[in-house]
Amino acid sequence: MTKVIDNYHFLLSPWSYLGIKHFNRVVAKHNAIVNYKPISVMDTFEVMGGTPPSKRHPSRMKYRMMELKRWSKHLGIPMNFEPAFWPADQTLAAQMVYAVQEAGGNAGAFSDAVLTAVWSQDRNIAEEATLAEISRECGFDPNTLIAQAKSDAMAQAYINTTKEAHDRDVFGSPTYVYNGENFWGQDRIDFLDKALEN
Numbered sequence: 001m002t003k004v005i006d007n008y009h010f011l012l013s014p015w016s017y018l019g020i021k022h023f024n025r026v027v028a029k030h031n032a033i034v035n036y037k038p039i040s041v042m043d044t045f046e047v048m049g050g051t052p053p054s055k056r057h058p059s060r061m062k063y064r065m066m067e068l069k070r071w072s073k074h075l076g077i078p079m080n081f082e083p084a085f086w087p088a089d090q091t092l093a094a095q096m097v098y099a100v101q102e103a104g105g106n107a108g109a110f111s112d113a114v115l116t117a118v119w120s121q122d123r124n125i126a127e128e129a130t131l132a133e134i135s136r137e138c139g140f141d142p143n144t145l146i147a148q149a150k151s152d153a154m155a156q157a158y159i160n161t162t163k164e165a166h167d168r169d170v171f172g173s174p175t176y177v178y179n180g181e182n183f184w185g186q187d188r189i190d191f192l193d194k195a196l197e198n
């Protein structure tokens with residue numbers, strides 16, 4: 001039986017970045033298919049009851065930073081804890097993920113590269129030139145990909161998928177959905193692994 005995972009995430013999420021390697025290992029282990037579904041950050045906070053980091057209590061922000069450092073060390077994944085271009089507008093990058101996926105390309109590799117650009121390379125994913133560079137590095141023709149990403153169809157896919165995520169009780173990033181069950185957070189990938197074994 002083909003195992004399909006819907007990966008709802010923000011392309012700005014440090015937790016999505018920290019989960020990349022472990023998630024990819026689990027996907028490969030089970031030969032699963034992944035639908036990469038970046039969703040709107042602010043719409044998700046607004047609709048699903050979250051609070052943007054900039055509006056959280058200083059104690060919560062202090063603890064968030066502690067957790068990022070713990071997980072980075074625990075997983076052996078280097079990251080810049082205060083990236084130069086964060087937050088940034090992820091809209092075009094998200095629509096590029098959808099464009100890659102629609103064309104049958106490796107959307108996962110592109111999505112991972114965008115997250116890595118933010119949290120490891122201090123690159124501005126809101127800039128078209130940066131996204132063109134990432135496209136080229138991932139083996140895509142940047143002009144073709146960006147043109148497709150700017151289409152009305154891809155803009156609507158971003159809107160529709162964000163609403164779909166909310167309808168499926170997705171309120172944070174990353175949320176992996178398998179067989180109707182939600183696994184929120186990169187620290188739940190082991191539970192996803194166990195679910196895939198059944």
